[in-house]
Amino acid sequence: MARYEIKGGTPLSGTVTISGAKNAAVAILPASLLVAGPCRIENVPDISDVRILLSILEGMGADIQRPEENVVIIDCSKVTDTRPNPELVKKMRASYYLMGALLGRCGRAHVALPGGCNFASRPIDQHIKGFEALGADVEETDDYVELEPGPHGLQGNRICLDIVSVGATINIIIAAVLLPGQTIIENAAKEPHIVDLANFLNTMGANVSGAGTDTVKIRGVESLKGGTYAIIPDQIEAGTYLAAAAATGGNVLVRNVIPKHMDCITSKLAEMGAEISNYDDALRIRAAGRLRHTTVKTHPYPGFPTDMQAQICVCMSLASGVSRLTESVYETRFFGYCSELESMGADIQINGKTAIVTGTDRLYGATVSAHDLRAGAALVIAGLAAEGTTWVKNIHYVERGYERLIGKLTALGAAIRRVED
Numbered sequence: 001m002a003r004y005e006i007k008g009g010t011p012l013s014g015t016v017t018i019s020g021a022k023n024a025a026v027a028i029l030p031a032s033l034l035v036a037g038p039c040r041i042e043n044v045p046d047i048s049d050v051r052i053l054l055s056i057l058e059g060m061g062a063d064i065q066r067p068e069e070n071v072v073i074i075d076c077s078k079v080t081d082t083r084p085n086p087e088l089v090k091k092m093r094a095s096y097y098l099m100g101a102l103l104g105r106c107g108r109a110h111v112a113l114p115g116g117c118n119f120a121s122r123p124i125d126q127h128i129k130g131f132e133a134l135g136a137d138v139e140e141t142d143d144y145v146e147l148e149p150g151p152h153g154l155q156g157n158r159i160c161l162d163i164v165s166v167g168a169t170i171n172i173i174i175a176a177v178l179l180p181g182q183t184i185i186e187n188a189a190k191e192p193h194i195v196d197l198a199n200f201l202n203t204m205g206a207n208v209s210g211a212g213t214d215t216v217k218i219r220g221v222e223s224l225k226g227g228t229y230a231i232i233p234d235q236i237e238a239g240t241y242l243a244a245a246a247a248t249g250g251n252v253l254v255r256n257v258i259p260k261h262m263d264c265i266t267s268k269l270a271e272m273g274a275e276i277s278n279y280d281d282a283l284r285i286r287a288a289g290r291l292r293h294t295t296v297k298t299h300p301y302p303g304f305p306t307d308m309q310a311q312i313c314v315c316m317s318l319a320s321g322v323s324r325l326t327e328s329v330y331e332t333r334f335f336g337y338c339s340e341l342e343s344m345g346a347d348i349q350i351n352g353k354t355a356i357v358t359g360t361d362r363l364y365g366a367t368v369s370a371h372d373l374r375a376g377a378a379l380v381i382a383g384l385a386a387e388g389t390t391w392v393k394n395i396h397y398v399e400r401g402y403e404r405l406i407g408k409l410t411a412l413g414a415a416i417r418r419v420e421d
C-alpha cells in the first residue's frame with residue numbers, strides 16, 4: 001500500500017506536458033487485435049490500466065515491444081485465444097473492448113465482466129444490444145459474457161443506442177470494422193477518443209466515417225494492415241492540471257493539448273475568474289485572486305465532462321459564493337469524494353443530482369481516501385491547495401490514469417511525495 005503525502009499551500013507554477021489519452025489508449029490497444037501485422041502506437045501513457053491491458057494481450061499471444069518510452073509496437077497476428085485472463089480483465093473497466101475486438105476478429109469471445117472504478121452502477125446492456133444487432137448470440141452470466149455467431153452469421157446493421165454511451169459506441173465500432181456490410185450507429189457518443197479510435201482504425205485500412213458526430217458509419221473491410229499511429233493528448237489529465245493551477249492560484253503552461261477539446265473546461269475556469277490563454281497546442285492558466293462561484297452541469301462531449309466533476313468541485317469549494325454542480329451521467333459519483341473533501345473543510349450539500357457547494361477561503365490538510373480515479377485526483381488537488389499536510393490513501397486508483405503524477409507536480413513546485421506504507 002502506498003499513499004501521497006502533500007504539503008499544501010504552494011501555487012503551482014511552470015510547465016506541464018500532457019500524456020496520451022488514457023481512454024483512447026485503452027480502446028486502441030484492444031482494437032489492434034483486428035490488425036494483421038505490427039502497429040506502432042506512439043504517445044501511449046505509462047499508467048496501470050495500460051500495463052494491465054498489455055499483459056492481457058500478451059497472455060493471449062500478442063507480440064509486444066516497448067522500444068522507447070510511450071511507444072508500443074503490438075503485433076496480434078498470432079492471437080487465437082478468445083478467452084482473455086479473467087483475473088486481469090476484472091482489474092479494469094476498458095477490458096470490455098476485448099469483447100468487440102474478439103467478436104470482430106474471431107467471431108467469438110469469452111470475456112469476464114470488467115472491474116475498474118466503481119462509482120456507479122455501470123451496465124453494459126447497450127454494448128450487448130449492439131453485438132446482438134451485428135448477429136451475435138450473447139450469453140451473459142454474473143461473471144462473464146460469451147459471444148458467438150448467431151444462426152444468420154455476423155454482419156453490419158443499424159443500431160440506435162438508447163443512451164449516449166462512450167463504451168458502447170467504441171465497442172460496436174471495433175466489432176463492426178471487419179464484418180461484411182455497413183453498420184450505422186445512431187445516437188453515438190462524440191468524445192475525442194472516439195474520433196481517435198476511428199482515426200487509428202482508418203490509418204490501418206478501415207472505413208469508419210462520422211466519428212465525432214452522433215451518427216457513425218462503418219463499412220466493413222476484409223482486413224487491416226499494420227501502421228503507425230500517435231494517440232491524442234488526454235483531455236481529462238489536462239483539465240486536472242488546469243483545475244490544480246486554478247485551485248492553488250497558480251500560473252501554469254499546459255503543453256501538448258488540443259485546445260478545442262478543452263473548451264468546455266476552460267470556459268468554466270474562465271467564468272470562475274482564471275485567465276486562460278490559448279496557443280496552437282498549449283494553454284496557459286493564470287489564477288490570481290480568489291475564484292468566483294459558478295454553475296456546472298456534466299454532459300457527454302462537447303459538454304462539461306463527468307470525469308472533471310470532482311476536480312471542479314474542489315475549485316468551487318475554494319471559490320467565493322455558492323456554486324451548483326449537477327451530474328447527469330453518473331448520479332452517484334458525488335459519493336466517491338464529497339465526504340472526504342468535507343473532512344478537509346469543504347461545505348457540500350448533496351441534493352439528488354446536484355451538489356450545492358458553499359465556498360470557503362481555505363481547506364485544511366487531512367487523511368483522505370481515493371475511492372476512484374477522478375475522486376483521487378480531486379483529493380490531490382485539494383491537498384495541494386490546503387493548509388497543512390494531506391495524506392491521500394488508495395492511490396492505486398489515481399495511478400490507473402495519471403502518468404508520472406508526482407514528477408509532473410513536483411516540477412510545478414508542489415511538495416508531494418509517494419510514501420510506501
Ligand code: EPU
Pocket residue numbers: 023026093094117121122123124125126127128163164165166167168189305306307329330373374401
Ligand atoms: N450506460 C448504460 N448502459 C450501457 C452503457 C452505459 O446504461 O450499456 C450508462 C452508464 O451507466 C452511464 C452512461 O450510460 O450512466 C454513460 O456511460 P458510458 O458508457 O458513456 O461510460 P463508459 O464507456 O463506461 C467512459 C469512460 C469513463 C467516463 C465515461 C463517461 C472509458 C474507459 N471510460 O466510460 O471514464 O466517465 O465514459 O464519459 O473510456 C475515467 O476515465 O475516470 C472514467 C470513468
